[in-house]
Amino acid sequence: xxDMQTIYLLIPLLPLVAATIVGLFGRMLPRxxxxxxxxxxxxxxxxxxxxxxxxxxxxxxFNGTVYTxxxxxxxxxxxxxxxxxxxxxxxxxxxxxxxxxxxxxxxYMAEDPGYSRFFSYISLFTFSMLxxxxxxxxxxxxxxxxxxxxxxxxxxxxxxxRPTAIYANLKAFLINRVGDFGFLLGIAMxxxxxxxxxxxxxxxxxxxxxDATVSIIPNTEWSLLTVICILLFIGAMGKSAQVPLHxxxxxxxxxxxxxxxxxxxxxxxxxxIFMVARMSPLFEMSTTALSTVMVIGAITALFMGFLGIxxxxxxxxxxxxxLSQLGYMTVALGASAYSVAIFHLMTHAFFxxxxxxxxxxxxxxxxxxxxxxxxxxxxxxxxITWITSLIGSLALIxxxxxxxxxxxxxxxxxxxxxxxxxxxxxxxxxxAGVFVTAFYSFRMYFLxxxxxxxxxxxxxxxxxxxxxxxxxxxxxxxxxxxxGPHDKPHESPWVVTLPLIALAIPSLVIGYIAIGPMLFGHxxxxxxxxxxxxxxxxxxLAHHFHGAGAMALHALTxxxxxxxxxxxxxxxxxxxxxxxxxxxxxxRCGWLYRLMENKYGFDTFNEKVFAGGSRFLGGKxxxxxxxxxxxxxxxxxxxxxxxxxxxIIRHLQSGLIYHYAFAMIIGVFLLLSLFMKV
Numbered sequence: 001x002x003d004m005q006t007i008y009l010l011i012p013l014l015p016l017v018a019a020t021i022v023g024l025f026g027r028m029l030p031r032x033x034x035x036x037x038x039x040x041x042x043x044x045x046x047x048x049x050x051x052x053x054x055x056x057x058x059x060x061x062f063n064g065t066v067y068t069x070x071x072x073x074x075x076x077x078x079x080x081x082x083x084x085x086x087x088x089x090x091x092x093x094x095x096x097x098x099x100x101x102x103x104x105x106x107x108y109m110a111e112d113p114g115y116s117r118f119f120s121y122i123s124l125f126t127f128s129m130l131x132x133x134x135x136x137x138x139x140x141x142x143x144x145x146x147x148x149x150x151x152x153x154x155x156x157x158x159x160x161x162r163p164t165a166i167y168a169n170l171k172a173f174l175i176n177r178v179g180d181f182g183f184l185l186g187i188a189m190x191x192x193x194x195x196x197x198x199x200x201x202x203x204x205x206x207x208x209x210x211d212a213t214v215s216i217i218p219n220t221e222w223s224l225l226t227v228i229c230i231l232l233f234i235g236a237m238g239k240s241a242q243v244p245l246h247x248x249x250x251x252x253x254x255x256x257x258x259x260x261x262x263x264x265x266x267x268x269x270x271x272x273i274f275m276v277a278r279m280s281p282l283f284e285m286s287t288t289a290l291s292t293v294m295v296i297g298a299i300t301a302l303f304m305g306f307l308g309i310x311x312x313x314x315x316x317x318x319x320x321x322x323l324s325q326l327g328y329m330t331v332a333l334g335a336s337a338y339s340v341a342i343f344h345l346m347t348h349a350f351f352x353x354x355x356x357x358x359x360x361x362x363x364x365x366x367x368x369x370x371x372x373x374x375x376x377x378x379x380x381x382x383x384i385t386w387i388t389s390l391i392g393s394l395a396l397i398x399x400x401x402x403x404x405x406x407x408x409x410x411x412x413x414x415x416x417x418x419x420x421x422x423x424x425x426x427x428x429x430x431x432a433g434v435f436v437t438a439f440y441s442f443r444m445y446f447l448x449x450x451x452x453x454x455x456x457x458x459x460x461x462x463x464x465x466x467x468x469x470x471x472x473x474x475x476x477x478x479x480x481x482x483x484g485p486h487d488k489p490h491e492s493p494w495v496v497t498l499p500l501i502a503l504a505i506p507s508l509v510i511g512y513i514a515i516g517p518m519l520f521g522h523x524x525x526x527x528x529x530x531x532x533x534x535x536x537x538x539x540x541l542a543h544h545f546h547g548a549g550a551m552a553l554h555a556l557t558x559x560x561x562x563x564x565x566x567x568x569x570x571x572x573x574x575x576x577x578x579x580x581x582x583x584x585x586x587x588r589c590g591w592l593y594r595l596m597e598n599k600y601g602f603d604t605f606n607e608k609v610f611a612g613g614s615r616f617l618g619g620k621x622x623x624x625x626x627x628x629x630x631x632x633x634x635x636x637x638x639x640x641x642x643x644x645x646x647x648i649i650r651h652l653q654s655g656l657i658y659h660y661a662f663a664m665i666i667g668v669f670l671l672l673s674l675f676m677k678v
Contacts, residue, residue, distance in 0.1 A: 004055060004062065008081050011048050011091065012130040014041040015098075019123035026116025034116035038123040039102045045126065046095035049088070056088040061526075063136050063200060075191065082136030082199060086527045089342065090133040090274055093349045097266040098126040100499035104357050105258045107495035108364065112256075118158060122262060125151040129267050133274060138187045138197040141275065145183065145239070148268045149176045155263065156255040165254040172248035179238015179245050186231030189214075193224060203281040203529075210285050229282055229289035236272025240326050243300045247602050249323055250307075253315045257360030260315060265322055265352035270345045273329045277338040281529040284336065287420055290535075294334025294415075295422040298429035301327025303600065305433050308440035310596050313370050314359045317444045321396060322352055324433060328411050331426050336535035337414035338528045343518050344407035347511050351395035351404055354503035358389040361496050362448060365489040366455065372444055377453040381489040386449050388500040393445050395507045397438040397564045400552040403511030408434070409551070410519060410541070412560055417540045434560045438567025446575045455489070512548045520545050 018041030022034045029037075062083040069077045081087075101122060109118050128151055132144025157169030187197070193209060194202045206225065213221040236242070241249040252264055263269065276283060276293065283289055301324050308320035325348050332341035363370055365382050379386035395404035412434070415427045491497065517523045520542045532539050545551065555561045574582050586593050598604060 004052075004060070005064075005066075007048050007051060008062065008083060008134070009066065011045045011052070011095075012127050012134065014044045014048075015123045015130070016127040017041060019120045019127060022116055022123065023120035026120060029116070031115055034119040035102065035106050038119040039099070041123055042095060042099045042102050042126055045130065046092075046099050049091040049095045052083060053088040053092055056083065056085050065136075069139075074195070075197070077139045077197070078137055079140055080136040080198075081134045083134065084527045085523055086274075086277065086342065087133055089346060091130065093346055094126065094129050094133065094267050097349055097353045097503075098122070098129075098262060100353065100357070100502055101258045101262040104261075104360070104496055104499040105256075107493045108258055108360055109256060114158065118256070118258075121151055121155050121158070122258065125155065125262065125268075129271070132271055136199055138190060138199075138202075142184070142187060145235070145271065145275075146180065148263075148271060149173070149180070149239075152176075152252070152263050152268055155259045156252045158255055158259070162254070168248075168251040168254040172252050175245050175248040176238045179235050181234075182231045183235025183238070186228050186235065189224075189228050189231065193228075199278070206282055206285065223286060223288065225282060226286040226288045229279070229286050230292055232279060232282075233272075233276060233289065233293055236276055236330075237296065238272070239275075240269050240272030240330065241300075241323055242272075242296050242326065242330055243303065244602060246300060246304065246323055247599070247606065250316055250319045250599075253313070253319050257315065257356060257363065260319070261353040261356035261360070264319065265356050266349035269322065269326055270329070270349065273326070273333065273341055273345050276330075276333045277342050277528060280338050283333075284529055284531045284535065287534070290334050290336060291421045292334075294331055294418070294420065294426050297327045297330025297332075297334055298422070298426035299327070300324070301331060301433045302429040302436070305436035305440065307596055307599060309436065309443065310593065311440075312373055314362060314372050314375075314444065314448065315356070315370060317372070317440060318352070318355050318359055321355075321437060321441065324437060325352065325396075328408065328430060328433070331415055331430055332411045334420070334426065335411075335414045335418040335423065335537050336530050337411065337418075337537050337541070338530065339519050339524045339538065340407065340410045340414050342524075342528075343511075343514065344411060346514070347395070347403035347407040347507075350503050350510060351392045351402075351507040354388060354392040354500060354507055355396065357496070357500055357503065358385050358392060361385040361492040361500065362389075364492050364496065369455070372447045374455050375448045376451045376455070377449070378489055379449040382491045384491060384497040384500060388497075388504045389445060389449065391504045391507050393441045396441050397567065398434060398560060399564070400555045400561065401512060403507050403509070405552065405555065406511030406515040406548065409555060409558070409560055410515070413544065414537050414541055417537045418535070420535070431559060431563065435563040435567045438564040439571045442568045442571040443575055446572060451576055512552075515548050515551070516545075 015038070018038045022029070022037055026034055062081060065076075065078045065080040067079040069079060071077070102119070105118065105122065109115055112118065125148060128144055128147035130144075132141060132148060135141040135144060153169045153173045155169075156172055157165045159165045190202055191197055193212070194205045196202055196205070209224055212224040214224045214227055215221055216227065234245075237245045249264060249269065253260055255263075283293070304320050304323035304327060308317050308324065311317045311320060325344070329341045329344050329348070332338070332344060361382065362375070362378065362385060365378065365385065366375060369375075391402070395402040398405040398408040412427070412430050415423055415430055418426075519538070530538060595601070
């Protein structure tokens with residue numbers, strides 16, 4: 001085994017070993033050992049990822065089997081690594097954000113009794129995510145896919161004494177199973193038709209099946225590659241929370257804030273985006289699949305953004321913005337701009353993790369009150385959190401020169417140049433989404449950091465949200481209801497503010513540095529495949545690109561910038577100058593507000609149709625199958641039948657000897673006459 005192969009193995013194994021030690025022996029070890037061990041594991045993985053990234057930049061690619069798990073016939077199920085530029089970018093993002101979250105957790109979970117358990121989970125999550133992105137075959141991809149789902153379930157329900165947390169983690173688990181069922185079917189079709197689970201083998205065979213059809217329903221022929229791609233994408237819809245499998249993500253805010261940053265901003269939810277980019281050789285052969293991806297992404301980007309406008313829980317605002325941004329990435333995938341989707345994935349990981357961790361810092365400063373209506377004027381008391389939040393918000397809305405601008409504007413331009421069915425609607429959705437994003441992001445920013453200090457007033461609604469949606473109230477800390485009349489918010493300790501600063505730096509500069517090589521250089525050559533004749537989007541985009549500085553200058557006159565500016569100005573006017581206007585609009589458009597508060601009825605539909613339908617079906621199966629057939633006919637029916645037969649036979653047992661003698665004589669007579677006949 002070469003030195004580099006040892007490094008590849010160490011990267012996922014270091015967090016795994018740390019998670020195992022802390023998970024099994026956490027109670028025996030001193031409390032500080034939990035964070036030192038796991039941070040050392042993840043820091044080691046990050047340092048080695050930097051080494052691998054440099055190695056990959058030299059042009060070295062590794063694709064090989066590490067371990068053969070089992071062989072069945074001609075098929076081998078293997079653990080193998082594919083280390084190329086796409087993998088290297090993902091490894092850097094996963095390990096860096098994870099490291100920041102580990103450090104932040106020391107401050108955030110300081111008083112929690114489940115301290116060691118929490119560190120064990122997040123370290124295990126890092127291992128699972130690394131196995132997913134480093135895989136070179138579908139089996140290992142699926143292993144990583146399920147492992148991140150499992151750890152996410154454990155983390156969302158971390159405070160397991162809270163009914164809302166248990167409901168949320170069960171919901172996430174079940175909805176992800178729906179997506180995973182489609183994903184598993186897609187993998188099964190790949191194995192059945194292509195005879196291999198290895199990426200390289202599948203991608204090389206795929207062109208032979210370009211015109212192959214499959215009839216799932218008799219007498220209807222569907223393109224094989226379209227069916228496989230859409231099934232794989234259903235898996236991505238579950239993990240990356242696309243409509244209609246998005247309903248688990250807002251509820252997953254029941255987990256502690258560091259989880260929200262790690263799982264629901266930077267890593268797990270982007271697994272679906274990474275997977276589709278990795279499968280680009282398959283998706284490029286099906287315009288139908290690309291069109292489906294684009295339309296679903298566009299619906300998610302726009303309609304989930306609208307829901308961010310009415311949220312009052314600080315973490316839920318950020319959660320809906322994550323949904324919306326995942327929609328943007330999905331739209332880019334549908335436009336065949338895979339590199340742009342990965343670019344946005346990377347920039348978004350930094351600024352969204354920053355926003356979540358800043359929200360957590362605000363929650364700590366407010367003594368675990370999460371209602372933005374109870375905040376205001378915090379910039380005076382929490383200067384670092386204020387500055388870093390502002391950077392994160394500016395990056396999110398696409399301010400020229402900041403990282404989010406380069407990736408978001410590239411997506412909008414790519415969609416504009418695309419000609420596949422649905423691109424017109426998608427262009428409208430991503431453009432309108434810019435205004436919506438700017439509006440709800442700065443609504444939150446102004447209500448939290450500017451204006452009058454509202455925690456003194458403590459209005460009636462101060463504790464409303466703690467009934468159903470108490471998010472970060474520790475299960476043993478029910479007395480935390482925000483600030484008292486004499487308390488003041490306070491800046492968080494350095495273990496919280498340091499990760500904020502570390503994430504703010506890439507949020508400012510990474511877009512400017514990386515846009516040239518990642519989108520228009522040869523960074524992803526040989527990794528992401530695009531059929532330039534059928535989908536020439538990236539080719540056309542390159543013609544319009546004259547450097548990162550020129551792009552920022554040109555943007556000052558572009559539609560997205562005008563929309564973003566309008567969103568910021570309107571939110572400032574509404575929430576700083578004339579708060580009576582939003583209140584009046586809410587009164588006037590009550591039906592619209594109720595529709596959005598009801599999240600367009602997705603949850604209600606799921607509860608009535610799927611959950612209610614399952615209960616109804618279960619009740620009927622129990623009533624008819626169990627009670628009527630099994631208990632009624634089979635068990636009790638058999639007993640009744642035997643009772644009746646025995647009741648008839650009982651009359652033959654009289655107890656009189658001459659009766660029995662008479663029966664014996666008749667019996668002998670019948671037997672004799674029978675034998676005589678023969």
